[in-house]
Amino acid sequence: MRLLVVEDEERLAAALRRGLQAEGFAVDVTHDGQEGLEMARHGGYDAMILDIMLPRLSGYRVVRQLRAEQHWLPVLMLSAKDGEYDQADGLDCGADDYLTKPFSYVVLLARLRALLRRGTQARPVVLACGDVELDPAEKRVLVAGGEVTLTTREFALLEYLIRRPGEVVSKTELLDHVWDAALDTAPNAVEVYIGYLRRKIGRDRLETIRGAGYRLVAVAPGKHPPSAGVMDA
Numbered sequence: 001m002r003l004l005v006v007e008d009e010e011r012l013a014a015a016l017r018r019g020l021q022a023e024g025f026a027v028d029v030t031h032d033g034q035e036g037l038e039m040a041r042h043g044g045y046d047a048m049i050l051d052i053m054l055p056r057l058s059g060y061r062v063v064r065q066l067r068a069e070q071h072w073l074p075v076l077m078l079s080a081k082d083g084e085y086d087q088a089d090g091l092d093c094g095a096d097d098y099l100t101k102p103f104s105y106v107v108l109l110a111r112l113r114a115l116l117r118r119g120t121q122a123r124p125v126v127l128a129c130g131d132v133e134l135d136p137a138e139k140r141v142l143v144a145g146g147e148v149t150l151t152t153r154e155f156a157l158l159e160y161l162i163r164r165p166g167e168v169v170s171k172t173e174l175l176d177h178v179w180d181a182a183l184d185t186a187p188n189a190v191e192v193y194i195g196y197l198r199r200k201i202g203r204d205r206l207e208t209i210r211g212a213g214y215r216l217v218a219v220a221p222g223k224h225p226p227s228a229g230v231m232d233a
Contacts, residue, residue: 130218
């Protein structure tokens, strides 16, 4: 397995190289964010260990750019920034894992092995189906390029559907995954919120499959976005 380490602390980078090579990995190292981005793009790596505070280009910007280019190289962020919002930012911008300094080398190896097991399948930061885009971190929805305002429940409903584009999702499944199982929710709640969602994203994007459930379908770009609806109760 071939790894890329992007770390500006040269002693730490050298220690990581030695330790990882002793575990049988082939390791390349750079101390610069821009160079790290170029190497990640073209180096054929299996995973990357990425610092945040880097010369020329931060780790945040490196991983955002890779994900924007549909590059799914597994990324483990390694940083002294240990605040909960720092960690959330790292994961939300597209990193697969986040480890704070100082760290246990044993834990780093275990997390790296877990990333390598997952492979390079697509893990987009922004979910999309046709001209509908949903950003789970920013709680933002665009339809045909126009922003649409959704309530918390409508957003959760759309997020579940957009994670299964083109699939028929039953009413029971939506109740189980979008509504609180501990609450006695009326089955027609799904129909009500499907109606709310259709008015905001467009009826042609959300189909009813009689007797089976609902399906989010891709609509080609070019249609006018629906007007941003007011918040439903």
